Amino acid sequence: MPSRILTPRSRGFLFLDSHPAGCARQVRDMWDACPDPDPWLDDSPVALIIGSSSGYGLAATVAALKRARIRGIAVSFEKPPTERRTATAGWYRTAATARLARSIGRDMVFLNGDAFSDDVKEQVADLIERRFGGEVQYLLYSVAAPRRTDPVSGTTYASVLKPIGAPHRTKTLVFDEDGAPEVREVETAPAEGDDVEQTVAVMGGADWSRWIDHLAGKNLLSPGFSTVALSYLGSPLTAGIYRQGTIGAAKAHLEATARELDVRLGDLLDGGAVTSVNGAAVTQSSTAIPGIALYTGLLRGVLGEAMVSPLGQLVTLWDRLRGSARMGLDPENRIRLDDWELADEVQSAVAERWEAATTDTIADLADLDWFRAEVQRLYGFAVPGVDYGQAVETDVPWPAAG
Known part of the structure; x- marks a missing residue:
């Protein structure tokens, strides 16, 4: 594909193309902002990061590589470039992350595939056994998806953003074609039929648990193995559509799964499982939720630079996992990284x-x-720092395993 000058074209908050140089610079800036590891971290534990190419998963991967000194496997599901479209932003961010990992000699394999599938689970298990000594110390789960196909039954489930029990009215923020802001009142119809069950099947803890079962069944979990699923609680202002809605039911299932896994892993390996409740951020997932854009913009208006970035939160998470900071669990066995938001x-x-x-x-x-x-x-x-008037090569290859 020839080089192109790319301009932002969008439908609402969804953009038609991604900019390779901008994605690469963004990852580089995150890398530079990430603190160096504590000097006493002289080993390189093996970690598996599922959902590694965007949002909190990307922040987790950057912080893991630079701050926590991990090596291992990162899994995401991204689309390559075509004749008409660029690759997805996560494709370009993954390529940039791989280059930075290589620059410090960190052995990290990036897999592109459906993390819900048993085929990808088998690929990961094979890599752990062949390349990483047969043991993984950490598994971080950060997956947000619109649908999931159960590999056993073949049933495809679809998640929905709906309140439970009654319609929900809220303010929301939109921008017109000229970029002018508008605050609107929107109403979302309540969940019906099996909407809740379908959403839980996609966004709950079922697949996280399957990952643990798959790796444990092959004896690939190390003694003291730890796993964390990333979650969000949010403000009372957004609770009606989020925490009290279908997505909230899925998050509750994720947290219940963590408690079950914690008992199992404690008995089996003296290990553990928790969820990490992160703070608000602008992500591709969050912008789709009514009211979240307005809430996040107002939160930034209140906090300014005191708003903690996903990278800052994930540095804290890895510090707690690696022993540089106290775990600090709440009564629900959750790591809380959202105290700055919910004060x-x-x-x-x-x-x-x-x-x-x-x-x-x-x-x-x-x-x-x-x-x-x-x-x-x-x-x-x-x-900042990217010349968007310059043509860029969009046909960037996925990083080879090496």
Whole structure:
């Protein structure tokens, strides 16, 4: 494919193309912002990161490689470039992450495939056995997907974003074709039929548990093995569509799965399982949820630079997993990385702005410039230091295993 000058073209918050140079620079900036490892971390444990190419999964991978000194396998599901379209942003970010891993001599294999499938699980198991000494010390699970096919039954489940029990009305933030912000009231119909069960089947803990079963069945989990699934709790302002809705039911199932796995792994390997409750961020998943865009923009308006990035949160998570910091579990056996967001004074300030938010006032209440840029950066645009007037090669290869 010839080099092209790429400009951001979108339908709402979804962009049609991604920018390779912007994605690469974004990963490089994350890498440079990540602190060096503690000097006493002189080993290189094997980790498996599932969902490694975007959002919190990408932050987990960068922090793991540079801060936690891990080696291992990263799994994601991305689309390659075609004659008409660029590759997905995660494709380019993975290529950039692989280059940085090689630059410090870190042995990391990046697999592109459906993490829900048994075929990918078998590929990972084979790599652990052949390349990484037959044992994995950490498994970090960060998967958000619209559907999942159960490898045993062949049934395909689809997740939905719906409240449970009654329609839910909320404010939400949209931008018109000229980029002007508008605050609207939207109503979402409640879940019906098997919507809750389908969403739990996709976004709950079933696949996470299958990963543990698959690797344990091949004796590939090390003594003291630890696993973490990333989750989100969120504000009371968004609870009606999120934590009290179908996605919330899936998150509750994920947390219940963690408690079950914690008992099993404790008995089997003196290991453990927890969920990590992360704070708000602009991600491809979050922008699809009614009200979340408005909430996140207002939160940034309140906190400014004090808002903790996904990288900052995942550095803290790896420090806790590797023993550089206290685990700090809540009564539900969850690592809490969202205290900066859910502090009473922060939520009170955001709630005041939420009540006052209209199309006429939103520019004074939310950090809209930051929010617009964050959405564009999901696709490699609006990244400082990138010349978007330059043509770029879009046919970037997936990183070879080496």
